[in-house]
Amino acid sequence: MIDARGFSCPQPVLMVQQAVKRDAPKTLTVLVDDQCAVGNIRRFAASQGYQVRVTEQGEEFSLELTK
């Protein structure tokens, strides 16, 4: 799981990019607290062939990436 809460763009999507590059995981959970990061990660994950499910929890978002 990646906890990218509090980091500003582009760090959250960079953290995801590095995890994908390193381990090529089948599933990955990412926590963020910023709509901009949600959009960036969603676009990047889709470009890498992941399906993305976003759940809003109060002021935070949990993104489930699955391949």
Next chain:
Amino acid sequence: MKKRSWFQDNWLALLTGLIVGAAALLLARLGNPGNMGFCIACFERDIAGALGLHGAEAVQYFRPEIVGIVLGALLAALCFREFRGKGGSSPLLRLILGMLVMIGALVFLGCPLRMVIRIGGGDLNALVGLAGFIVGILVGVVFLKKGFTLGRAYGQSKAEGAAFPALLTLAFLLSVTGLVGLFRSSESGPGSKRALWYVALLAGMAVGFLAQRSRFCMAGGIRNAVMFRDFGLVAAFGMVILTVLVGNLLLGQFGGFAFEGQPVAHSDGLWNFLGMTVVGWGSVLLGGCPLRQLILAGEGNTDSAVTVVGMLLGAALSHNFKLASSADGSAPGGHTAVWAALVILLLISLVCTFAKKKEGTK
């Protein structure tokens, strides 16, 4: 899940580019200085002058565009439930980075947004600036990839998040009603060239609203293209140039591409290049260009509000110590300041990239 097309993902950014370009043409037509329909750095410099932070009489005016951009972003953030108080990610470093970005921008004579507007107006000096801007972004990206971070931000109260937009609005109301003669106002020079205040305010609000929704950012566009092969924002960047270029042609005010004789610009190539290198590098470390900082400040991000304050201070330094360029050329003090800014950027980049790694391995 159905795959979204590129256009579905990026139409809003393209629309923002179109509106920004059109609004810039309109404002320049209605009185703003040439190729300066919008310039975040120049307008914040004018506000710093209005507040008396510097004494350059030609550049003092409480620019309504800046207030409009922040209020437009605030409105969009409220409408879409994105307003939240947030801050605490190295505020002092951000203040310093904001100062450096402003110093670099005033050596070039424009923020990244004015740079593209200048390109659309046929100013080739701005292409030299663009080359420097790209180099600055690439250097910043190297550090980002190595782990550069200014640390996490944390939730703050709504009052903390609203303080900056509220203060700016209050000051603007005082300025525009003229009830108290608090603020300075240029009678000649670029600061005296202005569109009607309410048109400027509304144009700013439209841009702020759209830019908040589309995450429009001049530095982010090139950064995302390089790092993630994501070309949405860089296309919006191109859209501003295209709109301004076509608009200038249609309005019959395009005088061809040239280096010399451009409005509020100079032709010192090296300093146009290095000034924008500072802006590009600093903007990448900050996570966004000067326009984006205003948008984030409107969303309740106090780190960005602090960055904007840093930019006001940078403008004051630039004019008090004669670092800023003028149409006659760059200033010797500006050359020293740009070298100093590059050294400070390198130090901040190194420390925030490698010192943190050591902590992590403890």
